[in-house]
Amino acid sequence: MRPVPIGSMHYWEKDSVGWLTFPALEALPFVRHAFSTRLGGFSTGEFSSMNLNFGRGDPRETVEENFRRFCAAAGFSMESLTASAQDHHTTVRRVGAAERGVGVTRPRDRESVDGLITDDPSVTLVTYYADCTPLFFVDPAHRAVGLGHSGWRGTAAGMGACMVRRMEEEFGSRPEEIIAAIGPSIGACCYEVDETVYEGFAPLETLGLSNFFFRAGDGKYRLDLWEANRRILLAAGVLPEHISTARLCTRCNDSLLWSHRATGGKRGGLAAFLAVTPRGEDDGA
């Protein structure tokens, strides 16, 4: 299987299921990761066809079938999945074997979890998207990983820094060793926001708001969530050469990716997947 470059990511397809990966994370043999697309699922109508979000009206069995099909194509074990419960806050939860299946094959046991971290190879982290920014974290030294959901509220609250701090506390991760990736989300090309959003970023003033807010007239701004998140990660101690940015706008690519804005909210959802492999397995790959 050969990937097709798109943005700074790779597009893969198997059995009509399409997904994206970051070259920088592909290079880490003990990590498995993927970001889903709209392609290759069983859903119909406004959810057509790879909808991985349970909360939007698509029948539960169909979404589960989509997960099953995605996992089979992209190489994840369905039983290992454990999903977030996102509500635009910055709570990060460490998960392990006891949480296998939660939010996918078993009911949710959590409220308000926008970030997941683990060093347990028996689980695969899953977080959901449709314009918000996915943040991937890998600590090669401690074989730990994290996924964070960072829309404008999460970004304004420094979700990326919360993830780094929590990995430091839980695994002894050192920020300068963390490999981070900023996934597909709505780009500055398409993301017009109002004064309320601008004011919401007051806590990040020291990062220089003009680096990622651009005046668009009429009290509106264009917001660059990729650059805002990159600067948050840099300020948290992640090295510039350790940060990849997908440079893929969900709204510009709305036939490939779910975009809340492009669909007016009638949509399915994308998911990020991230796991570490057991020690000894894939090490020499």
Ligand SMILES: [Zn+2]
């Ligand atoms: Zn765009």
